[in-house]
Amino acid sequence: MSIATIEKPTIGQPVQQMAEKAPETAEKLVIFAWSGELDKIWPTLILATTGAAMGKETTVFFTFWGLFPLVKNQVRLTGENWMQKMLSMMNRGGDMHLKLSKMNFAGAGPAMMNHLAKEHHVASPHELMEVAKEMGVHLIPCQMTMDMMGLKREDLIDGLEEPAGATKALADAQGAITLFI
Amino acid sequence: MSITIAKSLDLKGLSCPLPIIKTAKAMKELAPGQLVEVFATDPGSVSDFKAWAQTTRNPLLESSQEGGVFRFVLQKKEI
Numbered sequence: 001m002s003i004a005t006i007e008k009p010t011i012g013q014p015v016q017q018m019a020e021k022a023p024e025t026a027e028k029l030v031i032f033a034w035s036g037e038l039d040k041i042w043p044t045l046i047l048a049t050t051g052a053a054m055g056k057e058t059t060v061f062f063t064f065w066g067l068f069p070l071v072k073n074q075v076r077l078t079g080e081n082w083m084q085k086m087l088s089m090m091n092r093g094g095d096m097h098l099k100l101s102k103m104n105f106a107g108a109g110p111a112m113m114n115h116l117a118k119e120h121h122v123a124s125p126h127e128l129m130e131v132a133k134e135m136g137v138h139l140i141p142c143q144m145t146m147d148m149m150g151l152k153r154e155d156l157i158d159g160l161e162e163p164a165g166a167t168k169a170l171a172d173a174q175g176a177i178t179l180f181i
Numbered sequence: 182m183s184i185t186i187a188k189s190l191d192l193k194g195l196s197c198p199l200p201i202i203k204t205a206k207a208m209k210e211l212a213p214g215q216l217v218e219v220f221a222t223d224p225g226s227v228s229d230f231k232a233w234a235q236t237t238r239n240p241l242l243e244s245s246q247e248g249g250v251f252r253f254v255l256q257k258k259e260i
Contacts, residue, residue: 046197046198049198049202050198050201050202052205053198053201053202053204053205053206053233054201054205054233054237055205055236055237120196121194121195121196121199122196122197123196123198123199131202135202135206
């Protein structure tokens with residue numbers, strides 16, 4: 001008769017080794033900018049620029065309403081058919097024409113907010129967009145929404161990366177901190 | 182031998198996230214081991230600089246306050 005002994009693997013040790021090996025901080029930050037309002041784009045850009053300052057590979061993927069802040073401020077009308085044109089009439093693009101999601105008061109709200117921001121030396125979304133580009137944040141517009149909303153590449157600001165799709169966005173988001181704003 | 186400050190940043194009056202962003206930019210230009218001192222007035226910068234130093238592994242050598250002005254001394258990490 002022979003006796004076989006099976007040694008149980010110790011659970012504690014590999015976990016400890018893993019903890020030593022893997023850094024606790026994610027190396028990447030990916031933000032899905034879905035909203036086009038001042039009070040959403042602002043924190044999006046604050047977090048994106050800060051992520052880059054923390055040394056994270058940072059990407060902002062702009063989709064749906066989030067695309068309109070990327071329209072050049074001097075471009076008033078976008079779209080090819082009447083529906084797309086109507087959309088841009090009702091929802092002017094540009095990072096200097098953002099509305100508040102509450103207390104907009106036909107533009108009085110954002111005007112007051114911008115005044116307060118200046119008073120407290122808070123960088124505006126327009127300034128933060130420039131900082132983001134300078135710091136190498138990847139700013140990617142969503143190709144599908146551009147097509148649907150009738151936004152052409154030349155309607156959008158310079159310094160953006162090639163328009164891309166959901167697969168590229170999710171591939172970038174692998175192993176990253178992800179935020180949907 | 183006293184350690185000399187390679188760069189001094191006056192970021193008084195600026196609000197989040199500018200103090201961190203301007204500091205991060207300035208540190209890129211430093212050589213490993215060099216020091217930067219930062220003056221700021223944003224009370225949030227106390228926890229921000231501590232967190233930034235920890236995540237980027239650039240040691241925060243000093244975090245002090247005098248008359249409403251915060252002073253931070255950071256050392257660029259050795260690669």
